[in-house]
Amino acid sequence: MKAAVLKEFGAPLAIETLPDPEPMAGGVVVDVVAAGVTSYAANVFNGSRNYALELPVAPGAGGIGRIRAVSPDATTLKVGDWVFCEATVRSRDNAADSILQGWTYRTAAALPLHRLYHHGSYAERMLVPTENVTPLGEIEPAEAGRWTALGRLLVPFGGLIAGDLKAGETLVISGATGGFGGAGVAVALAMGAGLVVATGRNPGTLDDLVRRFGPRVRAVRMSGVEADDLDNIVKAAAGPIDMVLDFLPREATAAQVQAPLATVRHGGRIILMGGVRSELALSYNVLMHKELTVRGAWMYSREAIPRMIQMIRAGLIDLSQFELTEFALSEANDAVAHAAANAGPRQLTTIRP
Structure with a gap:
């Protein structure tokens, strides 16, 4: 598969071919359709944010895609389902140990998680924990980029639920x-x-x-x-x-x-x-x-994700409020620069692998 790879901090992302991820118990393979680019991505990639991240890596925290292969222990998810891929991966035996897939591992204890679910969404495909994919229902492929706004909306939703x-x-x-x-x-x-x-x-x-x-x-x-x-x-x-x-x-x-x-x-x-x-x-x-x-409050619970999808489906939140700019995977560095220069609350920058 093609991926935008960070090989060293301060270097541009390189478009390279990586091995295709394989499904396994507890993990599904997703064809990435749209991946959001944060306004501070450049600071992660140049090292100034000091994020713990083993290189090389295809970065990208979450996104929108379609299931390519399901895990053998999944009973509901089907190949072709549109899903939101949640980036917060928590250890199954200690939820305090977590990573943001393709972005950072928060503690030394979470390093094995980072190595297992290493690559993120700036790639044609990624391996995602089964519990980290939430079905969206049918959407138009052209609208996938707007649905990356879920990652933006869910963070304050988590805080408002906490409060x-x-x-x-x-x-x-x-x-x-x-x-x-x-x-x-x-x-x-x-x-x-x-x-x-x-x-x-x-x-x-x-x-x-x-x-x-x-x-x-x-x-x-x-x-x-x-x-x-x-x-x-x-x-x-x-x-x-x-x-x-x-x-x-x-x-x-x-x-x-x-x-x-x-x-x-x-x-x-x-x-x-x-x-x-x-x-x-x-x-x-x-x-x-x-x-x-x-x-x-850090991020949000998994239960918040289907609730937010319901709010969008009900028309309580209008995704058309976001101004969307999309880039091909080959333009990943342009996407990072654009996101940094357009950091307002209504601006969405996405990569479409």
């Missing part, structure tokens, strides 16, 4: 101008949020969110001055804030995190899903007396 968002509640999404934060606005509204306060630094992207989603979204441009940002968030909410979903990037400071966290009501919830590397000075007294829940 138990309820219909009618007010939510602050911190970092709403990024890919996951912007997708979180759509998901929260689909789940029945009464009001979403979207915060970020890009006024054009914030205005676009309000324009697309209407009066249930209010935008707050963050200045970096904590007192001013806190005041503006409270004014936009015009009432109690039930939950904060944080998607701030690695470059964000602790002060940027603090303002949204300080706005949540008594008994509210704070869900951290971003990449911030700063230490947070959380007040013991405030956490106790306001009875706040602060929780980290």
Whole structure:
């Protein structure tokens, strides 16, 4: 099979021929039709993200495809089924040990998983754990690229489930101008949020969110001055804030995190899903007396995937909101560059092997 291979950090992806994967107990072979390219893929491939990744590897975290060969212990999946391939592969004897297939292994204990399910979706075919493929039902082949938005939508969905968002509640999404934060606005509204306060630094992207989603979204441009940002968030909410979903990037400071966290009501919830590397000075007294829940959430449960597919099928989330740009496998390096330059919440970049 043809694949885009990362042979060393800092080198371009090379289009090479790799052995076809073989089905085995617990794993199915999928013909990859569309694979999403993240905006930070270039930073993974040049090594600046310091992701644990054994080279050479065909990267690519998940995608959309059709089953080519089923595992002998599968009873429902059939050859030809359209499926979403979930990248989070968990050890069967310790779920805390996990990898993102074709992307990174999170702990040394997970290295055997990385070696078994080594190659990702920037390839014509890949071997995927049986439990990591979810049937989509029939879709048009031309729409496969849009369905890669599942990977974008599911991450905030996992956070909103972790925070138990309820219909009618007010939510602050911190970092709403990024890919996951912007997708979180759509998901929260689909789940029945009464009001979403979207915060970020890009006024054009914030205005676009309000324009697309209407009066249930209010935008707050963050200045970096904590007192001013806190005041503006409270004014936009015009009432109690039930939950904060944080998607701030690695470059964000602790002060940027603090303002949204300080706005949540008594008994509210704070869900951290971003990449911030700063230490947070959380007040013991405030956490106790306001009875706040602060929780980290990484990715999402497998149960979230069919739920999100149902939401899309029901029309609660419209995949046409995403602007799709597709590249052939031979253009993988162009796809990586394009994704980095077009990192907004509505932009999807895909490779079509």
